[in-house]
Amino acid sequence: xxxxxxxxxxxxxxxxxxxxxxxxxxxxxxxxxxxxxxxxxxxxxxxxxxxxxxxxxxxxxxxxxxxxxxxxxxxxxxxxxxxxxxxxxxxxxxxxxxxxxxxxxxxxxxxxxxxxxxxxxxxxxxxxxxxxxxxxxxxxxxxxxxxxxxxxxxxxxxxxxxxxxxxxxxxxxxxxxxxxxxxxxxxxxxxxxxxxxxxxxxxxxxxxxxxxxxxxxxxxxxxxxxxxxxxxxxxxxxxxxxxxxxxxxxxxxxxxxxxxxxxxxxxxxxxxxxxxxxxxxxxxxxxxxxxxx
Numbered sequence: 001x002x003x004x005x006x007x008x009x010x011x012x013x014x015x016x017x018x019x020x021x022x023x024x025x026x027x028x029x030x031x032x033x034x035x036x037x038x039x040x041x042x043x044x045x046x047x048x049x050x051x052x053x054x055x056x057x058x059x060x061x062x063x064x065x066x067x068x069x070x071x072x073x074x075x076x077x078x079x080x081x082x083x084x085x086x087x088x089x090x091x092x093x094x095x096x097x098x099x100x101x102x103x104x105x106x107x108x109x110x111x112x113x114x115x116x117x118x119x120x121x122x123x124x125x126x127x128x129x130x131x132x133x134x135x136x137x138x139x140x141x142x143x144x145x146x147x148x149x150x151x152x153x154x155x156x157x158x159x160x161x162x163x164x165x166x167x168x169x170x171x172x173x174x175x176x177x178x179x180x181x182x183x184x185x186x187x188x189x190x191x192x193x194x195x196x197x198x199x200x201x202x203x204x205x206x207x208x209x210x211x212x213x214x215x216x217x218x219x220x221x222x223x224x225x226x227x228x229x230x231x232x233x234x235x236x237x238x239x240x241x242x243x244x245x246x247x248x249x250x251x252x253x254x255x256x257x258x259x260x261x262x263x264x265x266x267x268x269x270x271x272x273x274x275x276x277x278x279x280x281x282x283x284x285x286x287x288x289x290x291x292x293x
Contacts, residue, residue: 002080002276003036003268004234006194009260010072010248014065019252024192024237024245026050026059027076031218032083032285033235038076043069055101058237058245065252078234079268083218083287090132090282091216095185102214104240105187111158111175111241112190114182121183132282135186135213135222142177142224148202155242171209171242173224178211178241187214190241195223196232196263196276205261207247212238218287230283232276234263 008025027035040061042048048063061072095106108115124141128134149167157165159179162172174190181188188211195208208228212219221230237245247259267273 001268001270002082002231002274003077003266004080004196004232004263004276005075005077005266006234006263007073007075007261008194011257012065012070012250013255014067014070014252015255016253017067019065019250019254021061021063021065021070021251022249023061023072024058024247025061025072025074026236027078027193028057028059028235028237030057030235030286032081032287034079034081036077036079039074041073043071056238058239065254070254077266080231080234080285082231083284084279084281085217085284085287087132087136087280087282090220092130092134092186093214093216098187098214102187105189105214106182106185107240108179108182109240110243112179112182113158113160114179116160117163117179117183121180125180125184132215132220134184135181135215135220138180138184139177139211139222139224142173142180143226146173146176146224148173148225148227150203170223170225170227174209174211175241177222177224181211181213188212189214189219189238190245191233191235191238192242192245192247193234193236194261194263195228196234196265197229198227202227204258205263206259207236207261208233209242212284212286217282218284220287221283221285229276229278231279232263232265233285235285 147167153168159175162168162176178188191212211222239245
C-alpha cells in the first residue's frame with residue numbers, strides 16, 4: 001500500500017458577480033484508491049456543494065462566486081492498493097461482452113476521433129495479438145512519435161491535431177492513445193489527476209492527464225506521455241475526453257493564476273513508507289480484488 005499526501009491551491013480574480021465554477025479537484029473513491037482524509041477551504045463565504053456523479057464517481061465542487069479574489073485550497077491523504085497482474089495474462093474483452101457502462105468508451109468523442117483513425121489503427125495494430133500487449137504497443141507508438149512540448153496545442157486540439165503536429169502535452173498524448181484504442185475496438189477513457197514523481201525538468205507540478213483501458217480484470221493505467229510513474233497516479237475524474245473532466249469549468253468573466261500543486265509519499269497506517277516505483281506488472285486502481293479470476 002502506498003500513501004500519498006497531496007495539496008493544491010487555485011487562485012482567481014472574479015470580475016463579474018455570480019460567476020459560476022465547477023471544479024473536479026477531489027480525489028476519487030475507487031476500489032483501490034481510498035481517501036483517508038481530506039480538507040477543502042474556500043476564502044469566500046458563499047454557498048457551495050460537492051456532488052458525486054453516480055455513473056463515473058467523479059466528485060464536483062460547485063459554487064457561485066462574488067467579485068474579487070477567489071482562492072480554493074484542497075488537501076488529501078490517499079491510500080493506493082493496486083491490483084497487479086502479469087501483462088501476458090490479460091486479454092481484451094470482446095465488444096459483445098462489454099458491460100453497458102463501458103460501451104460509451106468505444107465510440108468517437110469530441111477530441112478522440114477514432115472513426116477517422118480506423119485505417120491507421122488496423123495497419124499498425126490490427127495484426128498484433130490481442131490483449132494487454134497490443135494496448136502497450138499503442139501506448140509505445142504514441143510515446144515514440146509525439147514529443148512532449150508546451151505551447152504547441154491548446155484547449156481545442158484533438159487527437160488528429162496531435163497526430164499532425166507530432167507534439168503536445170499530457171492531454172494530447174492521452175487523446176491520441178484513446179482514439180487509437182477505440183479504433184481498435186478497445187474501450188479507453190480519459191483520466192485526470194496528479195502524478196507523483198514527475199521530473200522537475202517539465203516545470204512546476206500541474207494536473208495530469210493519462211489513460212485507463214478496459215481489459216479483463218478492469219481499467220488499467222497507462223501514461224503515454226511517459227512523464228509519470230503509473231504507481232503514483234492519483235485519480236480525480238474519468239470521462240470520454242478532456243471535455244468531460246476539466247479540473248475547472250468557469251462561467252463568467254474571471255482571471256486565473258497557475259495552480260500550485262504538491263504531492264509526496266508518506267508513511268501509511270502501519271508506519272511503513274512505500275514509494276511509487278516503475279514495475280512491469282499491469283496496474284489498476286479500479287480493478288478486481290487480488291486472487292480473483
